[in-house]
Amino acid sequence: MIKNVFSGSVDYVQILDETGNADQSLFPKELDDKTLVQMYKSMSFARAADAKAISLQRQGRLATYGPMVGEEATQVGSAFAMRPQDIFVPNFRQHGVFMARGYPLYKFYLSWKGYEEGGAQKDFKSTAVAVPVGTQMPHGVGVAFAQKYKKTGAVVVAYVGDGGTSEGDFYEAINFAGAMKVPLVSIIENNQWAISMPRSRQSAAETLAQKGIAAGIKCVQVDGNDVIGVYKVVSEAIKDASDMNPSLIECVTYRMGIHTTSDDPTKYRPDSDVEEWKKKDPISRMRAYLSKNGMWDDHLEERMVQDDAKAIDDAVAQADAFKPDPKSMFENVYSFVPDVLKDEEEKAIHSNFWQ
Amino acid sequence: MVTAINSALDIILKENDNAVVLGEDVGVDGGVFRVTDGLQKKYGEGRVIDTPLAESAIIGASIGMALEGMHPIPEIQFAGFMFLGYSQLVNHAARYRARTRSTMSVPMTVRVPVSGGIRALEHHSESPEAVYSNMGGLVVVEPSTPYDAKGLLIKAARMNDPVLFLEPTKLYRLFKQEIPEEDYEIPIGKANVVKDGDSLTIITYGTMVPVVQNAVKAKNADAEIVDLRTINPLDENTFIESVKKTGRALIVHEASASFGAGAEIAARIAEKAIYDLDAPVIRVASPSLPYPLPGYENYYVPNEKRVGEEIDRILSF
Numbered sequence: 001m002i003k004n005v006f007s008g009s010v011d012y013v014q015i016l017d018e019t020g021n022a023d024q025s026l027f028p029k030e031l032d033d034k035t036l037v038q039m040y041k042s043m044s045f046a047r048a049a050d051a052k053a054i055s056l057q058r059q060g061r062l063a064t065y066g067p068m069v070g071e072e073a074t075q076v077g078s079a080f081a082m083r084p085q086d087i088f089v090p091n092f093r094q095h096g097v098f099m100a101r102g103y104p105l106y107k108f109y110l111s112w113k114g115y116e117e118g119g120a121q122k123d124f125k126s127t128a129v130a131v132p133v134g135t136q137m138p139h140g141v142g143v144a145f146a147q148k149y150k151k152t153g154a155v156v157v158a159y160v161g162d163g164g165t166s167e168g169d170f171y172e173a174i175n176f177a178g179a180m181k182v183p184l185v186s187i188i189e190n191n192q193w194a195i196s197m198p199r200s201r202q203s204a205a206e207t208l209a210q211k212g213i214a215a216g217i218k219c220v221q222v223d224g225n226d227v228i229g230v231y232k233v234v235s236e237a238i239k240d241a242s243d244m245n246p247s248l249i250e251c252v253t254y255r256m257g258i259h260t261t262s263d264d265p266t267k268y269r270p271d272s273d274v275e276e277w278k279k280k281d282p283i284s285r286m287r288a289y290l291s292k293n294g295m296w297d298d299h300l301e302e303r304m305v306q307d308d309a310k311a312i313d314d315a316v317a318q319a320d321a322f323k324p325d326p327k328s329m330f331e332n333v334y335s336f337v338p339d340v341l342k343d344e345e346e347k348a349i350h351s352n353f354w355q
Numbered sequence: 356m357v358t359a360i361n362s363a364l365d366i367i368l369k370e371n372d373n374a375v376v377l378g379e380d381v382g383v384d385g386g387v388f389r390v391t392d393g394l395q396k397k398y399g400e401g402r403v404i405d406t407p408l409a410e411s412a413i414i415g416a417s418i419g420m421a422l423e424g425m426h427p428i429p430e431i432q433f434a435g436f437m438f439l440g441y442s443q444l445v446n447h448a449a450r451y452r453a454r455t456r457s458t459m460s461v462p463m464t465v466r467v468p469v470s471g472g473i474r475a476l477e478h479h480s481e482s483p484e485a486v487y488s489n490m491g492g493l494v495v496v497e498p499s500t501p502y503d504a505k506g507l508l509i510k511a512a513r514m515n516d517p518v519l520f521l522e523p524t525k526l527y528r529l530f531k532q533e534i535p536e537e538d539y540e541i542p543i544g545k546a547n548v549v550k551d552g553d554s555l556t557i558i559t560y561g562t563m564v565p566v567v568q569n570a571v572k573a574k575n576a577d578a579e580i581v582d583l584r585t586i587n588p589l590d591e592n593t594f595i596e597s598v599k600k601t602g603r604a605l606i607v608h609e610a611s612a613s614f615g616a617g618a619e620i621a622a623r624i625a626e627k628a629i630y631d632l633d634a635p636v637i638r639v640a641s642p643s644l645p646y647p648l649p650g651y652e653n654y655y656v657p658n659e660k661r662v663g664e665e666i667d668r669i670l671s672f
Contacts, residue, residue, distance in 0.1 A: 089419075120456040127422060128455050132446045138412040139447070142419020142427070149375070149401070149425065169442075172412035179407050332457045333492055335515040338544060338588030 008213040013233050014223040018280050020288025028232045033295050039080055039227050040286045040296065041304060043072035046096035047283060048308045049105060052316065053095075053112060057261045061320070063114040068095045070225075070256030073282030074189050076100050077230025078251075081238055082157055087125045087147075089140040089158035091133065093189070097159070101125065105315035110322055116332075117322065125154075133194075134160055134167030137186065141173050144182035148244065155183045155241040157234070163194025165208050174215040177246035184246040185237040186212075190224065191255035196268035212248030224251030225282040254280070357527045359501035359534050360390050360466075363508035364428065366538050368398050371426055374512065377404040378413055378430035387432055388468060388527055414440035414465065418447050421461040426512060434469040434521075435478025441486075448517040449492030462515045464508070469497070470562045470609050471656055472525035474649040480524075481646055482561070482610035485619070487519050488587035495586040496543055497521040499564035501532045503584060506541030514543065521586075523562040530565070544585050546593040552579035555669060556597040558620055559607040560584065563657065567607050570662035578605075578666065586616055594620065595627050602633035603669050609656055612640035634672030639665050 015026045031039075050069050056062040068075065075096030082088065088097055098108060103124060111118025111129065119128050127143065130136035140158030147154045164170055165188055177184045188208045192199045205211060212219030218240065222233045230251055237247045254277040258265055290296035330345040331337055337345075367374050376391055376398075382405035385392030395403035406413055410431055417427035431437045437444075444465070452460045471480030488495050494516050498504035504522065511518040549564065555576060559567045560583040571578045579601055581594050598604045604624050606617040617638040624636055639657045647655050 116454050116456050119454055120458040122458040127419070128451065128459065130447070132442060135415065135442060135446055138415020138443065139419035139422070141412065142416035142421070143423050144419070145416060146420045146423030146425050149373075149420075150423070168409075169411055169415060172407075172409040173415070176407055176409065176412045176416060180404075328456060329453070332453050334452070334494065334588070335460065336544070340588050340591055343591075 008210065010207050010209045010219055010221055012221045012223070013229050014226050015229040015232060016226045016285055016289055018285055020285045020292060022228065022289060026232065027228065028235065031228065031231070035080070036290060037295055039076055039231070040283070040290055042076045042079070042100045043096070043227060043283050043286065044304060045308050046072050046076065046099050048305070049099060049108070049312050050095060052312050053109065054257075054261060056109070056316065062109070062112050064260050064262055065112050066093050066260040067257045068093050070277070070282070071189060071191055071253045072096050073227035073286070074187070074224040074230055074251040074253045077227040078157060078187055078234040081231050081234035083238070085125070085152065085154040086238065087127070087143055087154055087156050089127045089136050089143060089156060090129055091136055091159055091161060091164065092129050092131050093161070094159050098126070105311065106318035109316055109319035113319060115322060115324055116328070118319075134164040134169040136160070137164070137170050137173030138176065140184050140186065141176045141180070141182055144177070144184035144246070145180060147183055153242065155185060155238045157185045157187060157238070159187050159189055161194060162188060162190040162192065162199050162202055162208060163197065165211055166202055171211070171215070174212060174217060174248055178216040181244045182246060183241040183244060185234065185241050186246070186248045187234070188248065188250040189253060190250055191253050193255045193259065193265075193269065195259045195263060198269070207250060209248060209250035215248070218245065218247035219249070220247070221250040221252060224253030225280050225285070227282060227286055253282070356498070356501040356504050356522070357388060357390050359505040360508055360522065361392060361394070362534075362536070363505045363512070364391065364394060365397070366509055367428070367512040368394065368402060371512070373424060374426040374428060375402045375404060375420070376428045376430065377406050377417065379406060379408050379432050381405060381430050386430060388524065390466070390522070391430065410436050410439035411443055414443040414448065417463050417465070418443060418451070418461050421463045422451070422459055427463045428512060429463065429465050431465065431467040433479040434467055434481040434483050437467050437483065444487065444493060444517070444519070445490050449490055453492065460515050461517045464511045464518045464520050466520045466522060468524045468527075469521040470523045470525060471646060471652050472562060474652070475524070477648055480652065482608070484521055484586045485610055485614060485616045488616065492517070493587065494518040494543060495521065496584065497523065497561040497586060498584065499523070499526065499561055499582050502534045503541055503547070505534055506539050507543060507584060509538060510540040510543050513540070518543070521561065525562050526565070541584070544588055544590060546590040547582045547584050548593065548597070549580040549582045550578065552577045552601065554578065554601055555603040555605060555666065556581060556594065556601045557605045557607060558583065558594045560586065562609050563607045566657065566659055567662055570659040570666060573659060574663050574666050576666050576670070589619065589623070591623050591627070595624065598624055598628045599631045602631055603672070604632070604636045605639065605665055605669050606636065607639045607657060607662055609641055611643045612638055613643035615640055634669045637665050637669050
């Protein structure tokens, strides 16, 4: 006997198309004009701050940096869907989420200048930046478990890249989320490239979202360059997660820039590929939508660009003024300072190598 | 020792509502060594949690819980399987406090059975303490008696640090010891002088403590025995002072010799007490090769005879 014991499918959602026309039947009613303009401003700000970071790195004023240009809608749309109490779990590219949720900008620069103090973040609703790909996903499960355990009502939103979905930690985490029924929304920020490895060679799976089917959780794919679509899908997932139904969302976007400032994409991808995706740019399509509907014009754009530049320059100046204290390396390893570390610290001071 | 650890877990679960025990088979089954026996019945499925089988997610999820003010006590079933959670331990648990300048921390106590001598399957008998001590950030503790196990575990579960609590399987049921029923702590980061002596210092921990004690008794040696209790951070002062007094240092551990804790201890003695030495520092450890299948383990793990021979040798200088 053979019988079908399971079949699954994945929906794709798009509300705002490439030309800035919205599917009104899906448009989230709660998004008023003011919020829509804020979403646009937030995406533009993230792109400007990101560009500044690259420029600082090229001047030797920042350490290695992984830009997010092109992925603004995925990041800002999901950030706007989160409620104040919700917690996010980033990898290393969610700069737009940090900014949209009000992370102090100078600390963002300080962190990428290579100082741990930039990542010191009491009472900010996120875990720390996680560089080893995929390893942040199990943290998301634990943070979500704690919300359920303490009955806080908060939901956790964890981010992973397309490459990250090949990692064991990704599979372990979505499986745990389903089995333990924790309030976790996992977002795959599929930017098509894991350094030089294209999405097509990362997995034989037709969509990355369908990996959630194996974990027994809801899954959906959304146009990751459509800030309204991302907002809607993530908002619904947060609602489901509040009822202890975790889910997996694949945001289909594109890494318009380099993997990091150490990367040269001309070695592995044609410019024509980037040109194709430029037509789907998340910011220009939102600007087109706002302009068509009388919410935005060139004058407002000009003022925004000036305001953003000033805020960014101020933040950079504040980060530049930071004076590192090498003692902080020794004093923040354990809840106490062991004798062996005291000894090493004294030797370091004595030899004067800090000067 | 099983009863002592169970009693410590009971005390912690009772006093701290945010403490949870989690892992493979820790609930209904009470753990493969029965260490968590009865705890789920007493505290419920919400606090003594049977998880799916995935070591990295067990450690990773525990990190997430700890960041949110809980105190998870994950159990990894055997030392060999813990390497699947190694990335989470060293990349995240060990670094979180440093990378956030103490604004975030990972208070969790990872329990894992270690070491051999019980004729277990491959990957069930490793002694990985040095591996986890090398990069800093993880507190690594290994008790040698039921009394120590209870007091050290209670202390660990009250600290705001990630602690790796290594439980020597051979000592789980090797000998009985009366221990207080009530709550008590043993300091972490402090070694214990198990026996005073003047002619030789033996620095050891875990499974090798009873082996050393028997060898010393058999040889009637005037040896001072230092049980480290905490491997990282190392209590250097206790063994340096002892070696300065006795002039001889013998280091005994079950983990393999090369790059083991013994190498670190010997280097510190060389730096701080070399002019007090009457003999070379000698290490007794397992050979520098992977832990064998159980048929060969008696040829691999140091025993009383080997320790006795090295006691004779170091005293001959």
